[in-house]
Amino acid sequence: MITANRKLKVILAQPRGFCAGVERAISIVEEAIRIYGPPVFVRHEIVHNKRVVDELKNKGAIFVDEVSDIPDGGVTIFSAHGISEKVENQARLRSLPVIDATCPLVSKVHKEGQHHATKNRDVILIGHASHPEVEGTMGRIKGGVHLVTNIEDVKNLQVRDENKVAYVTQTTLSVDDTREIIAELKEKFPNIIGPDVRDICYATQNRQAAVRNIAGE
Template sequence: MLRIILAKPRGFCAGVVRAIDIVERALDLHGAPVYVRHEIVHNRHVVDKLKAKGAIFVEDLSEIPAGSPTIFSAHGVARSVQEDARLRDLPVLDATCPLVTKVHVQGRRYARAGRTLILIGHAGHAEVVGTMGQIDAPIHLVSTAAEVEALPLATDTPVAYVTQTTLSVDDTRSVIAALGARFSDVQGPDVSEICYATQNRQTAVRDLARVSELLIVVGAENSSNSNRLREIGVEMGVPSYLVADGSGVDPAWLDGVSTVGITAGASAPDELVEDVIAALGRLRSIEVSQLDGVEENIEFSLPAELRNVPPRGAAAIAN
């Protein structure tokens, strides 16, 4: 008998639900196609389902015909992209997660106060690219404490930091501590202000790792928050793997294992967790339970023009 324990919470967060709902309701309101700049969330399964319904995903606004409904992804975009959409007369629905928008607002406030801005994040990630393009001031990007030491700034420089929302809370805490040790005048949000969903899923995966011999994280390879969950499992000494769905499960992982923990990144629908459970069930007899954890009931409002369109989107994709 293979015991499977599910983390709580896992999978879709409120920002992802909102983003998918925006695409679904835009399709209902305008009909196909609607255009989405970048993957709406980092999950191929979600993107493929929306493609089948008439969403077209592009990386550049030049690929969108004039006047076509246009959606910005949950990761946010630079102001230059917003301006380009305005100049091309594209009707935009902004699916940027409200917690990412909060980071943009914080960064601009610190910059207006004359502080040198430091962004804690990973170079090239869509959220980081958008954040750096939302703030009209020089930004220093760091991802480790060592990079803080290498910053070309005097120790008495008034600095402020903001963070990518999907980082490891522990890693972020160490970088913030390095900033405090290096600079005499530092301002920034407390670690507790980093995305609630990121914190909840990371706390849950730590609890899960303590009672599991093997950890499986369901999520996409390009999903930052999913990768952090796997890394936490590794840090806790548990063999940990990231899979997109049940096809990624290797039977060899189960050798000598009686308890498997499963969680999912914030952009992974629950049907993919069910697919992994089914894959394990084809290999062994299974018993499934769920850890106690935080009950998330946060919802983010939709753009005004979509609020009267009947909902049907994220729930269908999530299940």
């Protein structure tokens, strides 16, 4: 139990807080409310943070699970996690005014996967099943995607041509989360193509490292 007279030392991790992609998505929703007036409709939570979501609700954002939940003419915002082509087409067919808040790094993963698919490579996605970003990425790459979540998935993976394989990763996974899986992929497919290290989002990694660094203080 903490007594009233006990002094506590508070250590603030650096860096901390939201990444640039999340800050951008929040600003997009707030600006849409300012320009168009409430309500605006956001497919899925704009970010995984209850406080932020509740604040946006109070300002006039309505969060929905599917495009079909949005009334005709409703200003529609896609979350930072990205969407599949199917969802995008649903909004287009209804002529909904759309604002895309997809994180630019997520969009870059989409483009990389699409590029590999046009080269007839098997595309492997390292990520978590049912995560909104993974669903969006898999729905953006034609020809299908192999989803792997652990080393066992890699061991059981079958591709058309072991010399024509590429991988992309869910951006919200840290380097630590993917290191062993990537190593296993490279061992199984020596010629596999992966993203340039400069393309990796280090926000998650940096924040996890910051917590580890202060854990012993």
